[in-house]
Amino acid sequence: MTLLNLLASRSSRMKASEIRELLKLLDQPDIISFAGGIPDPSLFPAQAIGDAYQAVLGGKEAGTALQYQVSEGYLPLRKWLAAYMGKLGVQCDEGNIFITSGSQQALDYLGKLFLSPGDTALVTWPTYLGALQAFNAYEPRYDRLNTAGGNMTPEAYRAAAAVNGGKVKFAYLVPDFANPTGNTLDVKQRETVLDLAGELDIAVIEDAAYRALRYD
Ligand SMILES: Cc1ncc(COP(=O)(O)O)c(C=O)c1O
Known part of the structure; x- marks a missing residue:
């Protein structure tokens, strides 16, 4: 008997974690890896x-x-x-307020709450891998969110979502020191995202993982 035949169809979208693969490099003594966000253990407030x-x-x-x-x-x-x-x-x-065990559990809940198979999530390209991994289990499609402007019209986003059998449900973004680009949105760019979300009548998921890391 192989359990593989019993897995839910969504499991086929669950690939080995790219983040885990990146972190494997840490075990190689001749590599200083900047790929994963690994804090210096000497700074942990043990x-x-x-x-x-x-x-x-x-x-x-x-x-x-x-x-x-x-x-x-x-x-x-x-x-x-x-x-x-x-x-x-x-x-x-x-x-x-709902406390979760790290952001991954929160992102998983949000995917579970919002996404039916075929629904559309708007994300910046590139975006945080961990978020895509959490959402992927709920079988969405992704469409591109351009924070600098030049987005499709709300009608075009809706039409593209409908062709794929779903609706646009939310925009996910990291507005401060984004992973992996490091990009921070200015007020105008934030307003652009909010205007689009308002016109599409969708939720905005703000991942503020790095907001407090501002030194000036
Ligand atoms: C944008 C973003 N959100 C969340 C996380 C992870 O947060 P947590 O440690 O709470 O799971 C990271 C870590 O790389 C990240 O880059």
Whole structure:
């Protein structure tokens, strides 16, 4: 018996992770790889993280920390994040916050929520490989999002999506220090994306992985 015959059709779109393949180069001593974003381990705040664990597990909250929680995540953290988003100009409360294990789980949820097979996701070319990998499982097609302008008309995007049997569902982009280009969108480019999304009546998924890494 081979389990391969039993796999769902979407599994055929799940290729070996390009990111994992890139990271394999790290094991080769003669290669200094710039391909994956691998932080310098000497910069990890090991002491601070150790102290934080000790403070929680050695205190009154240990039981709460180790107990099951609601799927949305730890309420005090969600409240803190809602206040943080407020400072960034995004008015929300803890009901709008959902904690995930890294971005990959969030991107997977978003693909699951929005994409039926054949639906269209708008992405910049190139874009973050991890996002494509997460979305691929939901069998979308991709169309090109030009953040500098020169996009197709909303009608043309819709028509192309319909030819492929679906609808345009969202635009995914990394507006600050994009992976892999390093590109940051100016206000006008952000407005261009928002205008297009408004005309298409689609969601915008902003991957702000690097926004806080601004030094000036
Ligand atoms: C655009 C972008 N989003 C997300 C991630 C990964 O984020 P996380 O470590 O939270 O999974 C990366 C890492 O390379 C990235 O470049």
